[in-house]
Amino acid sequence: MSQVLQARQVGGRCDPPVWFPLKDQIQPSRMSDLLQMMGIDVDAHATEVDTPMPIRRLRAGDTLFHQGLPAQAVYFVRAGTFKVLRTAEDGYEQVLGFSGRGDILGFDAVARGLHPSEAVALEDSSAYVVLLADLLALGQDEPGLVVAVHHAVSRALAGRGDLADVMAAVAAEVRLARFLIQMSQRMASFGQSPRRLRLRMSRRDIGSYLGVAHETVSRSFRALAEAGLLEVSNREVEIRNLEGLKDFARNTRRQVDDGSATCAPPPKVAAARATARLS
Amino acid sequence: MSQVLQARQVGGRCDPPVWFPLKDQIQPSRMSDLLQMMGIDVDAHATEVDTPMPIRRLRAGDTLFHQGLPAQAVYFVRAGTFKVLRTAEDGYEQVLGFSGRGDILGFDAVARGLHPSEAVALEDSSAYVVLLADLLALGQDEPGLVVAVHHAVSRALAGRGDLADVMAAVAAEVRLARFLIQMSQRMASFGQSPRRLRLRMSRRDIGSYLGVAHETVSRSFRALAEAGLLEVSNREVEIRNLEGLKDFARNTRRQVDDGSATCAPPPKVAAARATARLS
DNA sequence: CGATCGTTTGACGGTGCTCAATCACCGTGG
């Protein structure tokens, strides 16, 4: 089944996201690198010295910080992907989100001084380290850092809202569709194709994020694929009908739409949404 | 049909862009008032002048800021209660959380400049206003404000995690139990009794927060009450067995507990947890 | 006192969780 997109690697080999120039591979990074990554106009604020920025490098599966332990720093993802999760007392892992380049991690620990969540690298990754003890002083010397923190934290806050968006849908396939759209938009924000997704997380992680069993994730992938919206091969996903997918993802509750009085575009792809429950 | 999703146009009813008339009401508040509320040692940082702080006052049902509109300020709740929600394109309202004194509102709009969510007062309330245009400059003059923002945003981030905690539970009664525990802990953090709750929100709001139908909220209240954990009278809730409630809320997935190997306290109230499903 | 909204209770049908088995993939070592 569905060995359709087996042979379709982007660059032939698995050259990881080349992204940002590889200039900062070895040399110690500076504050200006961080600010540039965050899209802050570095020249405008470049007042003082360019403070060196420590970096942590992690391999796939490594934990950036542990839940329940005292917080010592916040982190800016420089490369790679992380999952943020909470482990309940009964051992159940709830994934709160997935973070990539430019995202801030660990900030929810600032208030209480303890990490209420945990961040685990899904692939080889690296992150800038900002010690909490230095945070205020650095912000005073370099206002750009304050801006960077504000923007990143605001995005993180909105990202937790995206989690709620997903959970709000009742049907599992709709949840998955919304998740895929989120990932697609993130790809687009990085200037990459919004149709080709390389998911870095397991089905179990997705299921935890969506609030469904991981078997249901599989079934939902299959359903969306059979509806002609996707092609799936393991963790490679190609969105064949992005508009149809968005349309399908619109229905929070089960089909009650009358198609009137809403400012939503006309149901020109009504075929897809008619398949809210298929087979 | 479906009076629930009324299309809810942004300016549906009330005057939308009424932007706080700067009628500094009686006794204009100061920056020091805000910092004191946030628990910042004001004397230590009291360097410059005590900047006046504008305040917005709202009546029950008023909207502090609207989803989708440009962000002009962030707010610190001074008194009252708010619900934060997102309205999906199909009109479904997802409540993201409830905010009280000391909580920050509207910060998730900083990154994109548009409000991804909306805040509605559940009772007569008031909030300090910090214009985005002034945020950085004020932070430079008064470092205490930066600390306040950091702490408040961190708490807001953790609060969104609490939403995930609730949604993670599969059984509706467990979700409600976790919600009540959250409210109880908030009461405790205010130095009030953690056993008496005056819920300011409707069953529908609770249901939206929990991700269940509002009828199910009613049924779950009844179930917890019949289990002897609560007494409920409309929006007045008295927790009769807090430990039992916490114990009951522990099970994310359905009863798999063997009562061994866990560091959990001995099941002296095992009667309650045995009633995870009660008919 | 009537109207409107919020809450409660009931009955029914469907969806997804649970429990399993099987398959696909991969690095190891015989």
Next chain:
DNA sequence: CCACGGTGATTGAGCACCGTCAAACGATCG
């Protein structure tokens, strides 16, 4: 090269739980 075990992904079957629809009840406010 292939057996081997381990992990992750897929598929199947059954049943409980919750969403939907509907109606009665209650509260609050004009």
